[in-house]
Amino acid sequence: MSERGISSAVIRRLPRYYRYLGELLENGEVRISSRELSIRMKVTASQIRQDLNNFGGFGQQGYGYNVRYLHDEIGKILGLDVQQTMIIIGAGNLGQALANYDFSKIGFNVIGIFDVNPRLEGLAVRGIEIQMIDTLEDFLRTNKVDVAALTVPKKNARAVATRLEDLGIKAIWNFAPIDLKVSDDVLVQNVHLAESLMNLSFNYRNRRKDKPSD
Amino acid sequence: MSERGISSAVIRRLPRYYRYLGELLENGEVRISSRELSIRMKVTASQIRQDLNNFGGFGQQGYGYNVRYLHDEIGKILGLDVQQTMIIIGAGNLGQALANYDFSKIGFNVIGIFDVNPRLEGLAVRGIEIQMIDTLEDFLRTNKVDVAALTVPKKNARAVATRLEDLGIKAIWNFAPIDLKVSDDVLVQNVHLAESLMNLSFNYRNRRKDKPSD
Numbered sequence: 001m002s003e004r005g006i007s008s009a010v011i012r013r014l015p016r017y018y019r020y021l022g023e024l025l026e027n028g029e030v031r032i033s034s035r036e037l038s039i040r041m042k043v044t045a046s047q048i049r050q051d052l053n054n055f056g057g058f059g060q061q062g063y064g065y066n067v068r069y070l071h072d073e074i075g076k077i078l079g080l081d082v083q084q085t086m087i088i089i090g091a092g093n094l095g096q097a098l099a100n101y102d103f104s105k106i107g108f109n110v111i112g113i114f115d116v117n118p119r120l121e122g123l124a125v126r127g128i129e130i131q132m133i134d135t136l137e138d139f140l141r142t143n144k145v146d147v148a149a150l151t152v153p154k155k156n157a158r159a160v161a162t163r164l165e166d167l168g169i170k171a172i173w174n175f176a177p178i179d180l181k182v183s184d185d186v187l188v189q190n191v192h193l194a195e196s197l198m199n200l201s202f203n204y205r206n207r208r209k210d211k212p213s214d
Numbered sequence: 215m216s217e218r219g220i221s222s223a224v225i226r227r228l229p230r231y232y233r234y235l236g237e238l239l240e241n242g243e244v245r246i247s248s249r250e251l252s253i254r255m256k257v258t259a260s261q262i263r264q265d266l267n268n269f270g271g272f273g274q275q276g277y278g279y280n281v282r283y284l285h286d287e288i289g290k291i292l293g294l295d296v297q298q299t300m301i302i303i304g305a306g307n308l309g310q311a312l313a314n315y316d317f318s319k320i321g322f323n324v325i326g327i328f329d330v331n332p333r334l335e336g337l338a339v340r341g342i343e344i345q346m347i348d349t350l351e352d353f354l355r356t357n358k359v360d361v362a363a364l365t366v367p368k369k370n371a372r373a374v375a376t377r378l379e380d381l382g383i384k385a386i387w388n389f390a391p392i393d394l395k396v397s398d399d400v401l402v403q404n405v406h407l408a409e410s411l412m413n414l415s416f417n418y419r420n421r422r423k424d425k426p427s428d
Contacts, residue, residue, distance in 0.1 A: 106412055
């Protein structure tokens with residue numbers, strides 16, 4: 001199976017498939033038709049078949065999809081079957097919220113939390129002690145880190161990102177409301193909360209008008 | 215100017231335009247060409263012209279865009295020129311992080327924070343006292359609330375969403391990793407953190423392979 005040439009729109013939908021299938025699994029469901037999946041996900045059945053055909057199908061005519069198989073295969077495509085490591089830079093509320101979130105279900109273990117605030121030093125979140133950021137170099141010398149979550153204030157975000165890049169980090173999960181300036185060699189996935197709220201605001205303000213078409 | 219028939223892809227890009235223009239404003243920039251804006255935003259200049267033409271243009275040939283005018287007009291389209299109110303349900307780390315975030319720049323004021331944990335009662339975040347959730351009915355009777363941010367644990371999210379709907383809330387900013395079951399009358403904007411991390415994971419795992427095309 002090849003991941004080549006798959007549109008990024010499909011890629012963006014995979015995590016949603018994964019989450020839905022995870023819920024079905026939790027409910028003990030063994031198989032599901034593309035029609036049922038389509039009703040749950042509010043996506044057309046043909047869209048689902050088309051999306052999953054990118055990865056070789058998984059479905060059997062008249063049987064539907066095997067929930068666990070499909071869940072696990074999509075997990076593999078997303079790279080969730082391999083244990084990956086994450087550090088969190090910025091141990092404020094948002095950083096601590098991330099540290100408390102159980103990402104181990106999708107293969108990510110938080111192995112370090114860093115901050116500049118000495119009052120946070122040694123405080124543990126989910127069993128992980130907050131370390132001062134000047135220990136980052138040492139830490140990265142002895143620990144393989146796949147992803148760094150960036151939850152520092154906006155004004156520090158670019159400098160910290162550059163430092164992470166210099167230290168060899170190749171994937172940054174950025175929560176600062178700013179576009180980072182890193183080389184193309186470093187993947188950045190942004191979570192721009194204000195933009196999400198603006199989208200909600202737009203839809204809320206326009207709900208009495210015609211709905212935007214897609 | 216009409217917002218009718220604008221594709222949701224354009225709508226999704228507007229907050230990003232707004233953020234970039236805000237940065238330009240902060241840097242004291244008065245005008246910008248679609249070419250410069252395109253380089254900064256990594257979107258083609260023709261895409262930018264096309265997007266902004268949906269709203270009547272704003273650009274003048276040979277002059278470019280007036281930064282403040284464009285910023286403010288997009289802000290109006292997004293509904294950011296009107297003061298709106300938000301409450302936060304769930305005063306854990308994530309809820310407190312949202313309460314600490316300054317959304318007033320985009321017109322949103324947090325006017326209430328609610329939780330079920332009595333140990334949090336009366337604690338103030340950014341000057342707003344955390345209240346027990348059983349006061350929500352009273353609160354909503356005397357306060358107009360535009361948006362409720364939902365930062366409760368997954369297992370409680372659907373029940374709280376139903377309660378919010380029953381109390382007349384029409385817009386929910388949902389951070390719980392689950393799809394809420396509310397009527398079409400209630401807008402839901404999801405922030406699914408795990409899905410964002412899965413997208414990063416996919417791209418990270420596939421970076422040595424061919425890049426996904428769009």
